[in-house]
Amino acid sequence: MNSHPADQTSSPDSVRALVIGSAGYVGGELLRLLFAHPRIARVTAHSRSAAHKPIASVHRHLAPLGPQTFIGGDREELARRAQEHDVVFIALDHGESSAIMDALWAAQPRLIVDLSADYRVADPELYAAYYGPHPSPALLSSFVYGLADVVGTGLRGVRAIAAPGCFATAAQLALYPLRTLLAGVTPSLFAVTGSSGAGAKPRDTTHHPARAHNLFAYSVLKHRHEAEILQGWRAFTGRPDAHARLLAHSGPMVRGIYLTLHACLPQPLPAGAVHAALHAAYADRPLVQITDEPPELTHAILTSQALLFGAQSRDGREVHVTIAIDNLLKGAAGQAVQSMNLAIGWPEACGLAALGAYPC
Ligand SMILES: NC(=O)c1ccc[n+]([C@@H]2O[C@H](COP(=O)([O-])OP(=O)(O)OC[C@H]3O[C@@H](n4cnc5c(N)ncnc54)[C@H](OP(=O)(O)O)[C@@H]3O)[C@@H](O)[C@H]2O)c1
Incomplete structure (x- = not known):
């Protein structure tokens, strides 16, 4: 520099x-x-x-x-x-x-x-x-x-x-708290974005009749934000071969990204591990809220907050984290x-x- x-x-x-x-x-x-x-x-x-x-x-x-x-x-x-x-x-x-x-x-x-x-x-x-x-x-x-x-x-x-990027922000804020719990695991990141994610210039896929009451996957297995997500996930875990998969979808709303991380684990987690990891990661962050129920997208809209919810299955072998953000904020x-x-x-x-x- x-x-x-x-x-x-x-x-x-x-x-x-x-x-x-x-x-x-x-x-x-x-x-x-x-x-x-x-x-x-x-x-x-x-x-x-x-x-x-x-x-x-x-x-x-x-x-x-x-x-x-x-x-x-x-x-x-x-x-x-x-x-x-x-x-x-x-x-x-x-x-x-x-x-x-x-x-x-x-x-x-x-x-x-x-x-x-x-x-x-x-x-x-x-x-x-x-x-x-x-x-x-x-x-x-x-x-x-x-x-x-x-x-x-x-x-x-x-x-x-x-x-x-907007997807990359949601994905990495969900991944970061799990960097130890999910080491060696490839999480799936199912995400839905609103039409404003595509910018102000009209496109076929953002035209109102094509978008207003519709939902579709795009950039299947090759979304560009995966580059940032991999960069982050590899840095968080310290594993240069770590992988995560973004499953990107266009949804019918104008603003917002709703993303759910899911992963299956070879070994069970102790009870409460996901909840504790989320709270530890964002304990002093004023613009992240850990919620007790899965967030609703509208609760994040027009704010610069990330709303995060985490859960694990009874047997401790499945992890679920959901995050809602306003893509433009x-x-x-x-x-x-x-x-x-x-x-x-x-x-x-x-x-x-x-x-x-x-x-x-
Ligand atoms: N949309 C999102 O959710 C989002 C989230 C994170 C990052 N980003 C990134 O932020 C950057 C801007 O994204 P954006 O969503 O703001 O894109 P956008 O609305 O399409 O605007 C992009 C550029 O196009 C020009 N522009 C806007 N409206 C125009 C029009 N009607 N006719 C001609 N030119 C026009 C503007 O430049 P001038 O003012 O110079 O004309 C603007 O900088 C992109 O690199 C995008 O990847 C977007």
Whole structure:
């Protein structure tokens, strides 16, 4: 990693934030959170598709924020803007972040948080197995994987964070507490995502008639988020050959990911082992709740919380963990802001305390 002039250990009262790719769904959620964040002094929204238009013309729900417009500009302009801001969030499509990262890196903002997949997988071979050759591997090792509820204060002072994918967040938050109990076992991760996981640009599979009352598997046995999940599971267990399988499904809701981990064990677990493991893993995490009943998806929607429930069979040979998250918040913008808070040294739930809404 290059040297950095800013003092990364001091904790400023406030920072200025630049959001790149802010016309998309994740960009819109970042703007909503950052404009309301008590320690963000200035928010600048960059967009190619909506340059110079009012933010409220794209994100109509943000109209109460006032007349602020998106800025536009090319790589060089973005680099100049990055110099004027402390934190740069990038909510561009896969492959687009890496196309501008050299210029942003050279601008040396205090912190870059990339929400695309470009810097999530540290091993270029594992990355290539799911995405093809990496377009810009030189900066891969400069990014820290921002699974905020696991890395926690380990993010303090880092310069660049790769925010995890939405499925990958749910999967790894379910896997992490079980790293000892499931060593040597291949868990199945059955997951259903809402249509906003596919972004704002319409696609055949997100068209309302195809999606509204439907449920289907996709990316069967090859979902790209498995690369991150394997990276995490191997690190958690310390086993380079550890495996886990993501079973991805598209569901009829707009927001949310509901994921159930299931595994069969060769040896029985002691009674209460799963419950105890969940509580131990997340004992002091303000944005993870361990529930006594399987969570309902709607209880996680519009929050940056992960709701986790664990159980084991009577004979101790089966493990079941269910997790519910909002894909656009805990699975994207909320976790990115949580990571920023941790990197800067603020309370990690700062600006993320909003309660959910029910029914929704
Ligand atoms: N959706 C999720 O649940 C989720 C969760 C975790 C991570 N992510 C990741 O976050 C990144 C952004 O995802 P997203 O869901 O926000 O994707 P998206 O809504 O499709 O937006 C992606 C980009 O497309 C541009 N855009 C948006 N609407 C447009 C339109 N109508 N016409 C032309 N361009 C438009 C925006 O850039 P400009 O503003 O520059 O035009 C935006 O950055 C992706 O890398 C994704 O993998 C998404």
